[in-house]
Amino acid sequence: MTDPTGFSFEITARDGAARTGLITTPRGHIRTPAFMPVGTQATVKGMYMDQVKALGADVILGNTYHLMLRPGAERVAALGGLHQFGGWKGPILTDSGGFQVMSLAKLRKLTEQGVTFASHIDGSRFELTPERSIEIQGLLGADIQMQLDECVSLPNDRATIEKSTHLSLRWAERSKRAFETQPKGRALFGIVQGGDIPDLRVESAKALTDMDFPGYSIGGLAVGEPQAVMLAMIETVMPHLPDAKPHYLMGVGTPDDLLGAVACGVDMFDCVMPTRNGRHGQAFSRFGKINFRNARHAADPRPIDEASSCPAARDYSRAYLHHLIRTEEMLGSMLVTWINLAYYQDLMAGARAAIAAGRYADYAAEVREGWARGDIEPMAV
Structure with a gap:
């Protein structure tokens, strides 16, 4: 699949559902399946960027929530963007802040418009909407960006998961409209939600496919459910995502999780486990x-x-x-x-x-x- 704006994905080999490929961005190629080291605050903790590159990493991940708190997205933009600020010259993917919607539940107020947070650093208040999330990711200069979504912990009841899934779909539409002002060459991924409920996962995947994103993420997993449930949800979702576009499993996971998910057709991963452990x-x-x-x-x-x-x-x-x-x-x-x-x-x-x-x-x-x-x-x- 070729994109004239500078973002493309080519599948180069298949073995069952597993596949290898090449994501092309204006800042370089990403060989898939790919593990993306997490650089939460413009740093992969304990590592120099040239070390990370020498290990074979093609892309790293930055965190919208933490970087908007400090040093602030506008400041990063004024200093040349996240690539210049952090010293990583290759592609950077940023999350949307959606995971913090779940993990900081005690410090937030969630509405249709977005999320109002109390900073975990000093208690100051700020708002994160789909539009502001995309604006922040744009200021950071992220090559691959994520829609704002709501992620719920598992296990959970169907009513809560269904409400969250539908909210994330509405936020996907708003994120996509906001992204239209971004420079050519960047890409926005939609995020499949639905918890551990198969029909909600399918509904989410189909709706996002209709929106025609350049890539698709599977979110809301590795949040308390057993590995077997996680893999079952991936297998449920995959037939309903465009085969010719990248598939990204967010926040996963152990080496065994990666092996299992690659077998299902996942192309991209990130997790704090290597650095945290x-x-x-x-x-x-x-x-x-x-x-x-x-x-x-x-x-x-x-x-x-x-x-x-x-x-x-x-x-x-x-x-x-x-x-x-x-x-x-x-x-x-x-x-x-x-x-x-x-x-x-x-x-x-x-x-x-x-x-x-x-x-x-x-x-x-x-x-x-x-x-x-x-x-x-x-x-x-």
């Missing part, structure tokens, strides 16, 4: 999760993975990482974050190669077998 000393690896707060690593001289392309995983001992995490040294969080983001990028690179070779199911099984097998026991402490 890294700050708390938990690493992701081909041997499974490793908790460096555990004393079993205290005298282990081995690296996490001597075959890894990531220096943090290859060149530092488990004993040293354990020491850094236990003593709360800043370097410990930085190194484990580096390890985690490298693992997520390697996981997606492996998925792309496996899909192209027609062996994605085997690849996913091999990865899961590695997690289940784990690593050999460390030396005795």
